[in-house]
Amino acid sequence: MALIEIRDLARAYELDSGRVVALDGVSLDIDEGDMVAVMGPSGSGKSTLMNLLGCLDRPTGGLYRLAGVPVETLDKDGLAALRNRRIGFVFQQFNLLPRTDALGNVELPMIYAGVDRRTRREKALRALARVGLSERAHHRPTQLSGGQQQRVAIARALVNDPSLLLADEPTGALDSRTALEILALFQELNREGVTLVLVTHDADVGRHARRVVRFRDGRIVEDRRQEPLDARVALEAMTRETAA
Amino acid sequence: MPLIEAFRSALSAITANALRSGLTMLGIVIGVAAVIAMVAIGSGARNLVDQQIRSLGANLAVITPGNVTQGGARLGAGAASTLTDEDALAIKREIEGVTAAAPFVRGQAQVVQGAQNWSTGVFAIDEDWFVAREWSVAQGREFDPDEIRRGEIVVLLGQTVARNLFGDEDPVDKTVRVRNVPFRVIGVMAPKGQSAFGQDQDDAIFVPLDAGRRRVIGRNYAKDRSVGSVFVKFEREEDIAPGIQRIEALLRQRHRLGADQENDFATRNLTEIANTAAASANTLSWLLAAVAAVSLMVGGIGIMNIMLVSVTERTREIGLRLAVGARPRDILGQFLIEATTLATLGGAVGVAIGVGAAYAVANMAGWPSLVSPEAIAVAVLFSGLVGVFFGFYPARRAAALDPIEALRRE
Numbered sequence: 001m002a003l004i005e006i007r008d009l010a011r012a013y014e015l016d017s018g019r020v021v022a023l024d025g026v027s028l029d030i031d032e033g034d035m036v037a038v039m040g041p042s043g044s045g046k047s048t049l050m051n052l053l054g055c056l057d058r059p060t061g062g063l064y065r066l067a068g069v070p071v072e073t074l075d076k077d078g079l080a081a082l083r084n085r086r087i088g089f090v091f092q093q094f095n096l097l098p099r100t101d102a103l104g105n106v107e108l109p110m111i112y113a114g115v116d117r118r119t120r121r122e123k124a125l126r127a128l129a130r131v132g133l134s135e136r137a138h139h140r141p142t143q144l145s146g147g148q149q150q151r152v153a154i155a156r157a158l159v160n161d162p163s164l165l166l167a168d169e170p171t172g173a174l175d176s177r178t179a180l181e182i183l184a185l186f187q188e189l190n191r192e193g194v195t196l197v198l199v200t201h202d203a204d205v206g207r208h209a210r211r212v213v214r215f216r217d218g219r220i221v222e223d224r225r226q227e228p229l230d231a232r233v234a235l236e237a238m239t240r241e242t243a244a
Numbered sequence: 245m246p247l248i249e250a251f252r253s254a255l256s257a258i259t260a261n262a263l264r265s266g267l268t269m270l271g272i273v274i275g276v277a278a279v280i281a282m283v284a285i286g287s288g289a290r291n292l293v294d295q296q297i298r299s300l301g302a303n304l305a306v307i308t309p310g311n312v313t314q315g316g317a318r319l320g321a322g323a324a325s326t327l328t329d330e331d332a333l334a335i336k337r338e339i340e341g342v343t344a345a346a347p348f349v350r351g352q353a354q355v356v357q358g359a360q361n362w363s364t365g366v367f368a369i370d371e372d373w374f375v376a377r378e379w380s381v382a383q384g385r386e387f388d389p390d391e392i393r394r395g396e397i398v399v400l401l402g403q404t405v406a407r408n409l410f411g412d413e414d415p416v417d418k419t420v421r422v423r424n425v426p427f428r429v430i431g432v433m434a435p436k437g438q439s440a441f442g443q444d445q446d447d448a449i450f451v452p453l454d455a456g457r458r459r460v461i462g463r464n465y466a467k468d469r470s471v472g473s474v475f476v477k478f479e480r481e482e483d484i485a486p487g488i489q490r491i492e493a494l495l496r497q498r499h500r501l502g503a504d505q506e507n508d509f510a511t512r513n514l515t516e517i518a519n520t521a522a523a524s525a526n527t528l529s530w531l532l533a534a535v536a537a538v539s540l541m542v543g544g545i546g547i548m549n550i551m552l553v554s555v556t557e558r559t560r561e562i563g564l565r566l567a568v569g570a571r572p573r574d575i576l577g578q579f580l581i582e583a584t585t586l587a588t589l590g591g592a593v594g595v596a597i598g599v600g601a602a603y604a605v606a607n608m609a610g611w612p613s614l615v616s617p618e619a620i621a622v623a624v625l626f627s628g629l630v631g632v633f634f635g636f637y638p639a640r641r642a643a644a645l646d647p648i649e650a651l652r653r654e
Contacts, residue, residue, distance in 0.1 A: 042286040056567060056647045077571045095564040095651065099260050111249050156568070197641020 003067055003163055003195055004030035004053065010061035011048050015069035022048040024218035025062065027095070030197065035190040037206040037227070038199045040215030047168070049215070050199045053103045054087055054166050055079045067163050084112050088157025090167035096141040102128060102152045103137045127155040131185060154185065158194070165189070167198045171205055177238060183208045184231035207239050247581070250574075257540035257554065258589070262497030265586060268550045271543020272590030272630060273597065275536045276623045280598025281605065282532035283619040288606050291614060293518045299436060299445070301378040301479040303515055305488055308497075309470070310508040326508040329370070329453060331495060332474045336372070339476075339490050341483030347453065347471035351461035353431075355449060356421040357409040364405050365448040366422065368456020370381035370463050376475040384416040384431025387452055390455050395454025399427035403435045403446035420449075425459045427451065484513050540626070543590065544634035551638035563650025576643035583635020584628050591627025595620050 011023040023045045030036055040046045043172040051057040052064060055071055059081075066086055074082060083089075088109075096105045106124040115123070128137050131151040141149050150170065157165055167186070171179035187208060190196050198209060205211050207229045214222035258265045309327045332347035349368040354361055367373070370392045376382050379402060391398055399420060406415050415429045436445040451460060455470070476491065478484050488511050495509055555562070562575055599615050607616075 051648050054567070056651075077573075080569050080571040083567060089567050091564075091651070093560075095560060095567075097561060097564075099256055111246070111564075112247070112569040112574060113552070120540065160569075224559075 002029040002035075004028070005065040007064075008062040008064065009049075009052060009059050009064055011052060012060045021218055023052070023059070026218075026220055027062075028213065028220065028223075030195065032195050033190070033193050033200065034211060035196040035209045036198070036211045036213060037209035038197060038213050038215065039201060039203070039206050040221075041201060044215040045218040046199050046201075046215045048218075050166060050197075051169055053164070053197060054089060055083045061090070071135040080112075084109060085160060085225070086163045088154075088160070088162040088165045090153050090157050090165065090170045092169040092172040094141070094146075094153045094173070096149055096152055098141055098155075101138045101140050101194070102133060102155075105141070105152055106156045106159050108156060113160055123159055124155070127159040128152070130158060130189075131155045141155070145178075146174050147181055150174065150178075150182055151185065154182075154189075158189070163195060165194050165196045167196065169200055169202070170198065171200075171202065177235070179205075180231050180235050180238065184235060187231055250578045250581045251585065253578060254585040257558075257582055258586055259328075264550060265589075268546050269586060269590030269593065270541070271539050271546045272587050272627050273543075273594040275539030275541075275543055275630075276591045276594025276627050277598035277601060278532050278536035278539060279623045279626070280595055280615060280619055281601045282529050284598070284602030284615045285532070285605055286525060286529035287614040288602075288609070289528075290522055292609075293522040293525075296518050296521075297515060299439060300514055300518075301376055301475070301477060303345060303481050303484055304376065305476045305478070305484055305491075305511060305513050305515075307335075307476060307491065308472075308476045308510050308512075310506070316387055326499060327471050327474060328469045329471050330469065331498060332370075332372075332471065334494060334498060335474065335491055338494060338558050339487055341479050341487050342476055343479050344372040344375035344475070344477040346370060346376040346475040346477075347473070348373060348475070349453065349456055349461050351456070353422050353449075353460055354411065355405060355517040357415075357418065360409045362405055362408045364402070366447070366456060366460050367448055368453045368461060369448045369450055372477075373450070376477040378637055379436060380434055381431040382434040383414070384429070386431065392452045392454075395452050396459060397425055397427050397455050397459065398430045398452065400431045400433055400450040401429055402433050402448040404444055405447060405449055406432045416445060422449070422451075422460055427455075481515060484515060488513060496587070530637055540630050543587070543627075544630040546579045547583055547631060548634040548638060550586075551579060551635055554582070554640070555579065555642040558642075559645065559650045559653040562645050563647050563653070566645070566647035567651060572643040575645075576639045579639035579642045580632060580635050583639065584631035587631025587635070588628045591624045594627065595623055598623070 006028045007077055008025045008027055009023060010021070010025050013020045015024060017111060023112070026049065038046045038049060048057070052059055055066070055074075059072055066082065069082060071079070071082065084240065097108070103121070103124050106127050107120045110120045110123065116133070125134065125137060128134055131154050133148060133151050133155065136144060136148060144152065170186075171182055174182060186196055198205060200206060207226070208231055209226070210228050211225050212222065280497050307327060327347070329347040329411060332345040336342055336345040347370060351366045351368070352363065354363050371387055374386055380386065382403070384400070385397065386400070399422070401409070401415055401420075409415065409420065410418070415432060419426045420429060421427070433446070433450065439445050476487070478487050492507065492511060496507065499508055503510065528555060543594045602615050
């Protein structure tokens with residue numbers, strides 16, 4: 001069964017200058033355990049799709065089912081609950097709370113899920129271990145590198161065991177080596193069964209996905225499966241180069 | 245979001261901008277300090293007045309002889325000996341609402357007992373004194389009417405005098421000599437403490453009116469049965485003012501004063517004097533209350549201002565919280581609690597300063613300091629309410645943010 005079912009999904013904005021259609025009747029299914037790159041130039045509608053997939057926004061037309069839940073029928077609180085339980089976000093700018101240590105940042109979604117303190121701590125530590133940051137649990141974001149900050153953000157996205165990990169230009173603020181490390185982490189998580197949707201305009205990022213969906217002018221213009229590049233291989237090659 | 249988490253997050257936000265939070269709290273701090281000081285000073289002053297009235301006797305007026313003019317020179321008030329113990333009797337008999345009219349003469353004398361001697365005030369009184377001053381004996385007994393009528397040479401000692409002449413010994417039935425007259429001690433007065441003017445009221449002895457006039461104080465008192473003053477006690481406070489008017493009419497008539505002549509006596513409403521002091525303390529209280537209200541208001545606006553700034557600064561944080569599953573009401577609660585914590589913290593600091601100020605004022609004025617726990621609770625509660633009231637608008641703005649917009653904001 002498809003985790004995500006989208007039928008004729010549309011999103012239009014009413015502006016002073018007239019009606020702008022950002023997403024124009026898109027239909028798309030995404031299976032559980034897939035790793036999909038949503039690509040396209042800016043203004044193509046990929047960010048709008050990402051907001052709709054992330055339940056941050058409601059469509060002006062069409063249907064969206066996430067794990068069987070008809071999202072367009074939910075109110076603000078219902079959307080918040082769905083985001084909390086089903087979706088993990090990873091942003092380009094990490095969006096960590098600056099005054100809170102890594103552990104506290106990872107605990108944040110569980111606070112809104114009403115998880116008790118001790119369970120929160122345990123699960124947050126486990127999530128940090130999963131992204132290889134156990135030693136940095138009590139560091140604040142300013143004491144971490146960009147790659148480490150993004151790992152904390154990924155741990156935060158994973159901590160409620162979501163159905164879907166949504167990443168918006170996750171490597172946009174990182175150097176190429178760190179970007180590869182993050183992609184390697186995503187591929188590892190995907191192998192463990194996490195469903196991933198990466199929104200990016202970067203073709204290099206897209207090559208690491210199993211499936212590429214390309215947007216232009218609010219419509220899907222390409223949808224293909226591919227043999228993904230293994231980020232670990234590229235990393236090893238890079239390490240050899242530096243050594244030589 | 246559980247309350248404790250919201251509270252922890254609020255504390256972290258407040259301490260992250262410690263200076264800004266401190267300055268924001270200042271208005272609340274001043275307001276609450278003023279409230280606490282106001283209540284303490286108000287009740288301190290009221291207490292002082294109560295104490296004065298209690299020490300003097302409630303619902304009391306005093307009548308003193310007026311001034312006399314001799315050859316064009318006006319002598320001071322009380323110089324004339326126009327007031328007699330018959331005047332006092334007449335007042336008691338004829339004026340409605342009067343429960344006691346106590347004439348007395350005051351003098352000074354050396355009191356000798358064995359090898360000890362002590363200079364003290366001598367009050368020549370009658371039995372109404374005990375009623376008017378609400379003052380009785382601690383040991384022995386009061387004068388009986390016969391002793392007063394015959395002017396027997398018996399004496400009641402004030403506590404201070406008894407202690408100085410007799411030490412730990414029981415003075416009752418002993419003899420003391422006043423101006424070489426042997427007075428038999430029949431009792432010791434109950435302790436009265438300081439008067440409103442800081443005099444030790446227990447440093448005195450009391451003798452029957454005629455005994456005092458004839459044998460101790462002398463002057464012309466014995467000749468014309470005149471007295472130094474009369475304390476008039478009324479049954480109820482509202483009887484005092486009309487009572488005094490009637491007393492004045494009665495005394496003018498008794499002293500045969502013509503319509504063109506001034507009173508040859510003066511009346512004072514002691515309870516009213518005490519109440520005037522209370523009223524001015526009340527005015528001070530109201531002034532402080534006004535300062536408190538304005539200050540709390542200004543403090544509240546300051547909190548609203550800083551919370552609006554905070555919401556703008558933390559727009560991305562709000563966006564993130566919404567993205568990971570915060571409902572609008574969680575955001576509303578978070579910022580409301582932050583504003584309330586800020587205000588309550590300000591209130592707590594204000595309480596500390598207010599209590600300090602109250603103690604300082606009480607110390608200077610010589611009052612007992614009266615900082616009631618109720619006033620502290622009310623002040624802290626009130627500052628919290630200010631936080632809720634002025635924090636609501638910024639918090640609602642935070643809760644109404646669109647997560648997509650908020651996340652995109654720099």
